[in-house]
Amino acid sequence: MSTLTALARARAAHAGRAVPITAVRHVHLSEEPLVLIPLMQAGEAAAPLAVMAGTDRDAPRLLLVAQPRNRDQRFDFLTALAELLVPYIAERREHTETVEATKNHDEWERCTDAPQLILPNPGGVEALRLLGRSARFRTVDGPYPVDPRVPLLGRYLTWFADDRAPMPGSSVCLALTSVLAQHWATGQSALEDQHLPALLSWIDPPDGMSGSEAALRAEDPDAVPPAGPSTDPAFDTGVLAPLVRAQEEARAAEDMRAVTKAEDELKAALTAQLEPTWRTMWQGIDVLRSLPAAASDLLRWQVDRGRFTDFMAGIEEGVPPQPKRPSAVAAARRLADLEAAQQSYDRTQAIDDPLVLARYRVGGEAFAGRITFVDAERQETKGKRAWPRPLVVLHTEDEVILRPGVKLASPARVNQTVRLRAVRPSETGGYEVELELQSGMGRGKTPEEGSVPLVGEERCYATFLAEQRGTRPELPESDKTPWTHGGPPWPHVPRAEDQAEDWQ
């Protein structure tokens, strides 16, 4: 953790209220996000209990499994979830825009929107991943035939929770606690920040209460039900277990009126557990919406839209479902993608947001100050040729621990590389940093207008902004995977074993 964030946490604890650690919002918020709160049955690997979901805060839909250990009811539940999700996703596939051809890519059609799921916490995303894993290999025929939408839903959920959610900078599947904690420092620990009602209490407490008081109250599961995916064990013991039993007994006795009554009670109990979280989710979204979007927001969402288009096109072309384990080449490619995305996300956040950049200043990777001297005419000559190499001196109060020769760039002009020539303590305190501009000044012998900073201008220079962008490692085609890495992967064949995978 950076000292800046730690100090913000200390101030939050002291003041009893969260402290912002970003100036802008670094995730995209769709105009119509789909909020989804999964509750899972305790003790089972992926047995859904209930889901509250929808795009309209005033009209949540509740889906539930009356007997989570019953296979048919579980499939019915997944079919119902598919009925809710598939149209929402399909709608976003309808409209496309033409992307002009580039050097590496032919002209193509990109969806103008992408779906966005917002879940309470990383546990919810994990629950979604497991649901996706349990559904995507099912088939419409074979020993346990399912509705055709079930395997499709499985592939969608896998894409959201497994493919995109871990990808830095992607906003199609968000865990609200992670997003809120990315933008605010609270006066509690990171562990406690995973509790959505407590975290939001620090950021947006009810009137007349401090954040710390509200958070303490929100931790009591009797007053505020947990945001899932696990239910409160006391609720399981006191409410859920007796209702499930009553319903089973009514079914065994074939007393349909009693079955309906028990089911209604179960529905009411689960609604009461989920509704407070539902309201908290939308409150959290409102809080996030009140932040201005980062400058890179639309560009990052454009990447999400592109990936969504690719994924949907793959399904339409009939590519097999995501494998249980990726092949060697796919895994290496995935790692490289994740790393590149992280680097790019860190970079754009620092460029867009002075508060994020400030963390690097404290860590010694950046410094900021005022330009005190500029020699725009300076040149470097080699034989008859000459290049502009303007010299700039900047005065900063930051401690500069960087060595001469290091390459830097400024968020004000990210494509201009600057070399640090010398650092000396200033007579008035702070440091004088001598910099040489090396690029981003046009092709001429003299720098283009506006490409050299002016005396008096405030500038920040950071090392990581000048770093070479990661180049993708050269990887063989999948069918050329060397034997050291297991050889070429087996082609996907739907296996009877997968279709019949037990769900006890």
Added chain:
Amino acid sequence: MPMSPSVPQATAGAAAQSPAVTAARLDALRGPVAPRSHDARTIAALTVNPGCSRRAVLDAAGVDKRKLSERIGFPARYGQSPFAITRGLAFEKQVKADGCAALIELLRGEPLHFDVPEHEYVDLGVEPDADPAAPVSVDRAARYERTRQLFARVAAGEALLADHPLLRLDVGGRTAYVEPDVVALSARPAGASAGMPARLYVAEVKSFAVIDGQADPAKVGAAATQAAVYVLALRKLFAELDVDPRIVADDVLLICPKDFANQPSAHLLDVRRQIAAVERQLARLPRIGALIADLDPAVDFDLAVDPPETKGEPGREHRNAAELTKSLTMIEARYAPECVTNCEMAFHCRSEARAAGAADALGRSVRDSLGGIDSLAEAIAVADGAAATAERQEAARLLRAAARAYEEASRTAPRAAEPEAD
């Protein structure tokens, strides 16, 4: 490096008090109630946050921490869902059915390919000639004796599969009984040379799922530490029988449901690291004498309640909430946010740490990033320019830089979005 005051050196402590004096003091700390004995779970918990004197003393004295936390108004909210319990029991029953036939099959099959001889299945939980339908015997001494005899036969070369064995471990001078889920199996790993003797494996049955070869790392970690406790206890038993303790394998078998089914699968876990961690903590416990040597004689955690004189009235508590809390504050705690998942006292310690404005309440990483300054108020004051002591100069420099950078950045406008994204 100077030792922290909360962890006095063993030699100093041992000189201060004899073991008998220590035991008497620990009994006095607990008052006239039966000590809570350790089990594998609580022994495993000793390896987490070992620097906490408060928990060390409470555990050594056998104080019922759950009850104590309730009495002082910070009840620990632990509990397992009945659904999880049912599922766990059903899975264990399935693995153990027909004399653990499923378990033996798993070891012989993919991917372990162990060489497992036919085993005689012995359920040590029931008296030899008792009704098989009777519940597991509660007579621990008798069960331990049966376990001992059985393993003497195992040491002589018999292939016996022990269900419900009861093992003993010395925890801070007190005997704790631990019950491995199943079993010690003699088996030889795949590829072992013919001359290599069979080893004994502890099997731990857990009902969390392993999906596509992966399971929740926290759950696997907890299972590994518990299994390490069993390995240690089993080795101790063999040492007492004059058998080389290395007969017990460093690897344990973790039996979990595979994917979304109840079908069990076996996984081999190397628990050497956990064994070392548990051993280290057990070795540290006798030094408890040093911890309690300097305690105020007024400190105690007597949770006894005398029956009321008239029916219907509440009983008379030996110590009220305020007295118990006062005793607690006299033993130093080392709170970290992770305590909430391990220790019943956590909510009390958290409230104490928050009230004191301690950086520890925000987590170790925050405290480290504040340059090791323990008090949040001090960190803020130093950041805002208050004078810092000589050894805090480096921290002060960082904190002031952070405060200034934050302040300056708040006044800077963020980069504006370009009008056209594409």
